Amino acid sequence: xxxxxxxxxxxxxxxxxxxxxxxxxxxxxxxxxxxxxxxxxxxxxxxxxxxxxxxxxxxxxxxxxxxxxxxxxxxxxxxxxxxxxxxxxxxxxxxxxxxxxxxxxxxxxxxxxxxxxxxxxxxxxxxxxxxxxxxxxxxxxxxxxxxxxxxxxxxxxxxxxxxxxxxxxxxxxxxxxxxxxxxxxxxxxxxxxxxxxxxxxxxxxxxxxxxxxxxxxxxxxxxxxxxxxxxxxxxxxxxxxxxxxxxxxxxxxxxxxxxxxxxxxxxxxxxxxxxxxxxxxxxxxxxxxxxxxxxxxxxxxxxxxxxx
Amino acid sequence: xxxxxxxxxxxxxxxxxxxxxxxxxxxxxxxxxxxxxxxxxxxxxxxxxxxxxxxxxxxxxxxxxxxxxxxxxxxxxxxxxxxxxxxxxxxxxxxxxxxxxxxxxxxxxxxxxxxxxxxxxxxxxxxxxxxxxxxxxxxxxxxxxxxxxxxxxxxxxxxxxxxxxxxxxxxxxxxxxxxxxxxxxxxxxxxxxxxxxxxxxxxxxxxxxxxx
Numbered sequence: 001x002x003x004x005x006x007x008x009x010x011x012x013x014x015x016x017x018x019x020x021x022x023x024x025x026x027x028x029x030x031x032x033x034x035x036x037x038x039x040x041x042x043x044x045x046x047x048x049x050x051x052x053x054x055x056x057x058x059x060x061x062x063x064x065x066x067x068x069x070x071x072x073x074x075x076x077x078x079x080x081x082x083x084x085x086x087x088x089x090x091x092x093x094x095x096x097x098x099x100x101x102x103x104x105x106x107x108x109x110x111x112x113x114x115x116x117x118x119x120x121x122x123x124x125x126x127x128x129x130x131x132x133x134x135x136x137x138x139x140x141x142x143x144x145x146x147x148x149x150x151x152x153x154x155x156x157x158x159x160x161x162x163x164x165x166x167x168x169x170x171x172x173x174x175x176x177x178x179x180x181x182x183x184x185x186x187x188x189x190x191x192x193x194x195x196x197x198x199x200x201x202x203x204x205x206x207x208x209x210x211x212x213x214x215x216x217x218x219x220x221x222x223x224x225x226x227x228x229x230x231x232x233x234x235x236x237x238x239x240x241x242x243x244x245x246x247x248x249x250x251x252x253x254x255x256x257x258x259x260x261x262x263x264x265x266x267x268x269x270x271x272x273x274x275x276x277x278x279x280x281x282x283x284x285x286x287x288x289x290x291x292x293x294x295x296x297x298x299x300x301x302x303x304x305x306x307x308x
Numbered sequence: 309x310x311x312x313x314x315x316x317x318x319x320x321x322x323x324x325x326x327x328x329x330x331x332x333x334x335x336x337x338x339x340x341x342x343x344x345x346x347x348x349x350x351x352x353x354x355x356x357x358x359x360x361x362x363x364x365x366x367x368x369x370x371x372x373x374x375x376x377x378x379x380x381x382x383x384x385x386x387x388x389x390x391x392x393x394x395x396x397x398x399x400x401x402x403x404x405x406x407x408x409x410x411x412x413x414x415x416x417x418x419x420x421x422x423x424x425x426x427x428x429x430x431x432x433x434x435x436x437x438x439x440x441x442x443x444x445x446x447x448x449x450x451x452x453x454x455x456x457x458x459x460x461x462x463x464x465x466x467x468x469x470x471x472x473x474x475x476x477x478x479x480x481x482x483x484x485x486x487x488x489x490x491x492x493x494x495x496x497x498x499x500x501x502x503x504x505x506x507x508x509x510x511x512x513x514x515x516x517x518x519x520x
Contacts, residue, residue, distance in 0.1 A: 165509060205476050
């Protein structure tokens with residue numbers, strides 16, 4: 001059994017320990033959890049260009065967004081996430097090249113640069129990012145976007161080529177008029193909304209392809225995914241010559257087509273793996289080819305609600 | 309001074325001895341490595357050994373294929389035209405002839421497959437050979453090499469490359485099987501061509517990876 005003095009001493013020790021613990025905890029709570037966060041910096045570049053300028057941006061880590069400017073200037077706003085990355089820029093005549101340059105020790109976080117760029121609407125734009133998002137809108141010059149893991153969003157483009165290459169990033173194209181559209185994606189989902197033109201082609205290995213639109217007039221639409229599903233939702237008044245085939249999957253057609261009797265894959269049609277036919281006015285019809293190896297194909301009728 | 313300015317300044321002082329050059333070189337390993345390479349090339353240009361480069365057969369094969377495709381004239385030599393690529397990509401230069409071979413393979417394959425009906429017998433034979441091959445083997449592409457190329461990517465990205473490589477190889481195998489089963493099916497042939505093009509794209513992306 002403890003003596004009274006020993007018990008008092010023990011109480012004092014516990015009290016001191018509690019106070020020290022509380023103070024230490026508070027101090028630790030105020031201290032930064034790790035190395036200090038690198039400071040962001042911002043850089044602006046302006047370039048005067050002529051008609052149909054070419055703009056190229058390469059950015060390993062980070063987003064790139066391009067919008068039209070109201071002048072003949074290219075205006076680049078870059079937000080650098082650390083001092084381990086710098087921005088190289090070069091103008092050669094009517095061509096502007098912007099490149100994020102990673103310094104030693106840069107990684108996905110510290111090497112990040114986010115760009116917001118204004119360009120003349122008739123400029124041709126080439127964007128390249130490994131992991132950031134890529135966005136372009138309201139342009140009528142050619143647009144080329146490439147990125148392994150980059151999510152791509154392109155909208156309100158007219159009378160231009162739109163070329164997209166991704167590995168697993170998603171691709172979203174919206175309101176592309178009279179375009180020459182080519183999308184190559186290995187596994188990312190591809191969504192086309194109101195996209196039309198002389199050529200609209202999507203090739204994917206395993207990504208899902210979703211088309212919502214009317215297949216325009218007299219264009220060629222070729223949507224191919226090796227193992228991904230293909231969904232096309234179109235209004236009933238669409239004029240198109242449609243053929244769909246899944247080598248090992250199933251096809252479904254919600255729209256009455258004037259069937260074609262002589263196709264080389266008639267046997268697949270009997271097995272529910274293919275359909276082919278025309279709809280609307282033949283003279284104005286586009287050619288629509290939907291192909292998958294093991295995915296499903298579904299041609300849907302767009303409801304009035306979806307049309308609005 | 310940034311990298312572009314440094315490279316321009318090397319025309320005046322190629323040894324990087326100017327104060328501004330030195331300052332930039334101290335903090336930029338890429339430019340520093342570039343200068344080292346330039347010095348090395350100048351010093352060793354006369355001593356370059358053929359064995360340190362890809363086999364002459366590689367260059368000859370590319371040259372022959374390019375001639376057959378009508379892409380270069382007979383008197384042109386492939387090596388000088390492609391030499392800058394080797395310098396640009398350094399250790400990854402094997403990818404360039406490999407990717408070129410893949411594209412040539414796809415082009416030749418497509419041309420043969422879409423030959424007139426009278427040449428049908430000649431068309432079917434090479435297609436049958438693919439069924440016993442590993443995807444990409446005919447094109448000279450090596451999956452392990454690709455994964456090595458992306459080894460220093462962030463882990464999530466590396467996994468994505470691995471996953472997509474597996475998927476595209478599966479698609480090549482499926483398409484090869486379909487071509488074997490239905491040698492006259494244009495869709496099967498097109499699927500095989502698409503699959504090879506997708507694999508080629510994967511290699512292109514691996515080559516374009518960020519390089520600090």
